[in-house]
Amino acid sequence: MARVTFSSTQQQFTVDAECEVDAGNYRELIAAITSRYPALDRAELLQMAVAIDGEIIHEPLLELVDSDSEIHFFHFIAGG
Amino acid sequence: MSEAREFKYIGQSTIRPDGFDKVTGRANYGADLSLPGMIWGKILRSPHAHAIIKRLDTSRAEAFPGVLAVATHSDFPSVTDQAIESGEGSLTLLDLARNVLAKDKVLYHGHAIVAIAAKTSAIAEQALALIDIEYEVLKPVMDVREAMAAGAPILHPDMFTQGLAEKPTTASNVATRLEYKMGDIEAGFKDADVVVEREFYTPTAHQGYIEPHACTVRFEKDGQSMIWCSTQGHFDVRASTAKLLAMDLGKLKVIASEIGGGFGGKTTVYLEPVALILSRKSGRPVKMIMDRDEVFKATGPGSATRSWVKIGARKDGTITAMQGRLAYEAGAFKGSPVMMGCMTAFTPYAVSNMYIEGFDVVVNKAKVAAYRAPGAPQAEFAVEMLVNELAVKLDRDPIDLRLQNAAQEGTQTIYGPKFKRVGLVECLEAARDSKHYQQALAANQGRGVAAGFWFNVGGQSSVHINMNPDGTGTIVEGSPDIGGSRASMQMMAAEAMGIEPGRLKPIIGDTENVAFSAGTGGSRTTFATGMAVIEAAEDVVAQMKQRAASMWNVTAEQVEWVDGVALNTAGEDRLSLAEICAGADRTGGQISGRGNINARGAGPSFAVHLCDVEVDKDTGKVDVVRYTAVQDAGKAIHPKYVEGQYQGGAVQGIGWALNEEYIYSADGLLENAGFLDYRIPVASDLPMIDAIIVEVPNNFHPYGVRGVGESGIIPPLAAVGYAVENAIGVPVTDLPLSPPRVFNLIQGKG
Numbered sequence: 001m002a003r004v005t006f007s008s009t010q011q012q013f014t015v016d017a018e019c020e021v022d023a024g025n026y027r028e029l030i031a032a033i034t035s036r037y038p039a040l041d042r043a044e045l046l047q048m049a050v051a052i053d054g055e056i057i058h059e060p061l062l063e064l065v066d067s068d069s070e071i072h073f074f075h076f077i078a079g080g
Numbered sequence: 081m082s083e084a085r086e087f088k089y090i091g092q093s094t095i096r097p098d099g100f101d102k103v104t105g106r107a108n109y110g111a112d113l114s115l116p117g118m119i120w121g122k123i124l125r126s127p128h129a130h131a132i133i134k135r136l137d138t139s140r141a142e143a144f145p146g147v148l149a150v151a152t153h154s155d156f157p158s159v160t161d162q163a164i165e166s167g168e169g170s171l172t173l174l175d176l177a178r179n180v181l182a183k184d185k186v187l188y189h190g191h192a193i194v195a196i197a198a199k200t201s202a203i204a205e206q207a208l209a210l211i212d213i214e215y216e217v218l219k220p221v222m223d224v225r226e227a228m229a230a231g232a233p234i235l236h237p238d239m240f241t242q243g244l245a246e247k248p249t250t251a252s253n254v255a256t257r258l259e260y261k262m263g264d265i266e267a268g269f270k271d272a273d274v275v276v277e278r279e280f281y282t283p284t285a286h287q288g289y290i291e292p293h294a295c296t297v298r299f300e301k302d303g304q305s306m307i308w309c310s311t312q313g314h315f316d317v318r319a320s321t322a323k324l325l326a327m328d329l330g331k332l333k334v335i336a337s338e339i340g341g342g343f344g345g346k347t348t349v350y351l352e353p354v355a356l357i358l359s360r361k362s363g364r365p366v367k368m369i370m371d372r373d374e375v376f377k378a379t380g381p382g383s384a385t386r387s388w389v390k391i392g393a394r395k396d397g398t399i400t401a402m403q404g405r406l407a408y409e410a411g412a413f414k415g416s417p418v419m420m421g422c423m424t425a426f427t428p429y430a431v432s433n434m435y436i437e438g439f440d441v442v443v444n445k446a447k448v449a450a451y452r453a454p455g456a457p458q459a460e461f462a463v464e465m466l467v468n469e470l471a472v473k474l475d476r477d478p479i480d481l482r483l484q485n486a487a488q489e490g491t492q493t494i495y496g497p498k499f500k501r502v503g504l505v506e507c508l509e510a511a512r513d514s515k516h517y518q519q520a521l522a523a524n525q526g527r528g529v530a531a532g533f534w535f536n537v538g539g540q541s542s543v544h545i546n547m548n549p550d551g552t553g554t555i556v557e558g559s560p561d562i563g564g565s566r567a568s569m570q571m572m573a574a575e576a577m578g579i580e581p582g583r584l585k586p587i588i589g590d591t592e593n594v595a596f597s598a599g600t601g602g603s604r605t606t607f608a609t610g611m612a613v614i615e616a617a618e619d620v621v622a623q624m625k626q627r628a629a630s631m632w633n634v635t636a637e638q639v640e641w642v643d644g645v646a647l648n649t650a651g652e653d654r655l656s657l658a659e660i661c662a663g664a665d666r667t668g669g670q671i672s673g674r675g676n677i678n679a680r681g682a683g684p685s686f687a688v689h690l691c692d693v694e695v696d697k698d699t700g701k702v703d704v705v706r707y708t709a710v711q712d713a714g715k716a717i718h719p720k721y722v723e724g725q726y727q728g729g730a731v732q733g734i735g736w737a738l739n740e741e742y743i744y745s746a747d748g749l750l751e752n753a754g755f756l757d758y759r760i761p762v763a764s765d766l767p768m769i770d771a772i773i774v775e776v777p778n779n780f781h782p783y784g785v786r787g788v789g790e791s792g793i794i795p796p797l798a799a800v801g802y803a804v805e806n807a808i809g810v811p812v813t814d815l816p817l818s819p820p821r822v823f824n825l826i827q828g829k830g
């Protein structure tokens with residue numbers, strides 16, 4: 001199952017620092033996470049960037065997730 | 081995707097396509113567009129750092145002869161607290177509107193309140209004096225310690241700190257608290273034989289772009305509007321302005337002028353929405369130009385910060401723990417880059433135990449904006465100063481110590497992912513082996529070493545390449561050129577198509593004639609727009625092959641493309657690109673290739689800098705006598721431009737370390753709002769910055785590119801800071817190291 005690590009801000013709503021999720025793509029992942037942690041704001045999650053197996057992706061909506069993927073959430077990085 | 085390979089054009093320093101326009105004055109910048117019937121806009125700005133607007137009466141100004149429109153915050157349609165894309169800053173539409181024109185409170189010296197449009201700029205200026213405004217002056221808070229103290233004056237009564245374990249019930253100047261952690265920090269320090277810790281301060285510093293903000297706008301009666309402006313992202317200008325003014329995107333065309341510097345400071349809007357309101361109300365085109373005083377007082381600088389960092393290591397040099405606490409000034413509205421500071425500070429190191437806490441704090445200064453690797457230079461200053469101190473305590477060479485603990489492929493970062501292939505080790509080795517590092521120091525001289533990391537980003541870019549019947553072509557892309565990217569686009573397209581770069585002309589399209597492209601920033605353009613260019617060029621090649629195949633009555637698979645020529649593998653036929661273009665009207669029409677991409681796989685760029693200084697102990701003046709900037713470019717498309725990015729970043733960082741700071745009165749008024757007293761380095765201040773390009777290819781880019789625009793500003797603060805510490809034998813904690821500060825340190829009064 002994919003392993004999801006939450007940011008420190010998200011941990012206010014999840015308590016757990018990480019969890020395992022059965023999902024084949026990013027939309028299923030979000031659905032599973034928000035179902036398990038209803039306090040997480042789905043709309044805000046969909047605005048976040050994510051690292052899937054080390055690759056930072058800013059718009060991950062259509063991404064596939066493998067059974068052993070590692071997922072990390074964080075806010076957009078834009079730079080200057 | 082790419083390992084080391086031979087390129088035909090990539091890697092050469094070609095003549096820049098924008099050079100002739102710039103040196104002859106033909107290039108058109110933000111202030112250079114005039115339109116028939118145009119009038120001039122000027123802004124009344126707050127004389128106070130913190131005040132309630134008790135009464136505002138613009139009637140006398142409106143009645144002044146020659147005045148055609150007046151704009152205040154009430155001219156914005158109702159705006160919400162909706163977050164808008166603003167990079168690391170987490171800005172809301174409401175905050176943006178209140179920053180562009182104050183609502184009921186002014187929050188910094190120079191905060192815009194009223195805008196006037198008149199037939200001449202002189203009339204507009206005179207009319208400003210006729211605005212009747214009454215303030216209730218409040219005590220300002222001017223740094224994070226004041227702002228975070230109990231009982232501090234509160235800027236926003238509706239701001240409650242996010243990120244605390246318990247939801248607070250009283251308003252605060254701390255917008256957000258965040259933390260990142262990895263491993264067991266207590267265990268890490270228990271394992272250490274040597275521990276170093278210190279508090280640091282970095283000042284507010286401006287990006288220092290030479291060209292002030294400027295725009296010319298036109299609002300037509302049917303709602304169709306146009307903005308010409310100096311910006312790093314014209315699609316972002318369109319998005320922000322349309323949201324603020326409740327306009328359809330399709331009715332707002334934004335044209336990016338040539339830009340005289342941005343460095344992150346031109347990734348937001350200040351004048352454009354105001355000018356558009358004035359144009360709508362007057363029925364005339366409006367031009368607005370900031371003067372230098374306004375640029376300093378009212379546009380976003382980089383955050384001032386207070387940091388505390390602690391590092392522990394074993395006697396053998398293994399760093400066992402890194403801990404930090406960072407408090408960043410956001411300016412008048414929330415959204416400092418403290419998150420980036422937290423994410424980048426320890427990232428050059430492979431250390432199992434890390435913990436860092438960050439605070440985003442509002443103060444009565446201009447709302448901060450991005451400044452080249454926003455948030456990273458300040459945090460890295462603290463870390464790299466301590467790593468140098470650690471090296472001394474462990475009696476280790478500072479580069480060797482860093483090599484022992486360097487992040488590499490597979491290193492876990494504090495923000496989550498593990499690194500793919502990165503080039504920090506190669507940069508450290510290049511620095512160690514450089515001529516600079518072998519040079520002995522003379523009396524009163526000191527040396528500093530520092531590393532830095534920036535993620536780089538990808539994102540959305542769109543390009544089309546339109547071929548002409550004579551085989552020349554135009555590359556239309558949507559990324560304003562702030563650092564030479566047009567040359568790189570030209571070269572990447574030429575490489576993919578196998579033709580001379582000079583046959584292709586790169587231009588920046590406006591928001592109507594090129595598809596969406598994210599702003600130029602984040603060191604993304606050569607990487608992401610470059611990938612879109614390559615995609616478009618390959619599309620052109622595919623179409624060329626198809627046309628040749630149709631002329632030879634073979635399949636496209638039987639056509640090979642070599643150095644701009646189609647070859648029939650089933651026979652002897654050959655057609656050049658120019659010949660195919662000449663006949664294109666008979667084979668399906670002129671050829672246009674397209675690339676639309678949401679680029680991913682941006683490769684981080686590490687930098688390592690060496691700095692030697694000489695200190696005049698009688699005056700405290702610091703001279704940089706030798707400086708080397710080493711950085712990983714992945715693949716340098718245009719080496720001279722890449723060197724220029726390294727050198728420019730180094731110079732900005734040196735200025736930040738030695739001289740640049742905002743100086744405020746006790747009432748919070750900015751006292752050095754000009755280049756005379758806000759002292760940035762000029763060419764005569766510094767030696768040549770030696771640039772060493774390291775190339776560890778980024779396998780996610782067809783040519784191996786990593787963005788290079790930002791990492792170069794991160795190491796200089798500590799490279800210079802530690803060099804001074806090394807020269808004078810006194811610990812350095814605060815920047816800038818201007819002569820009075822250094823003199824006091826030497827005298828023991830620091």
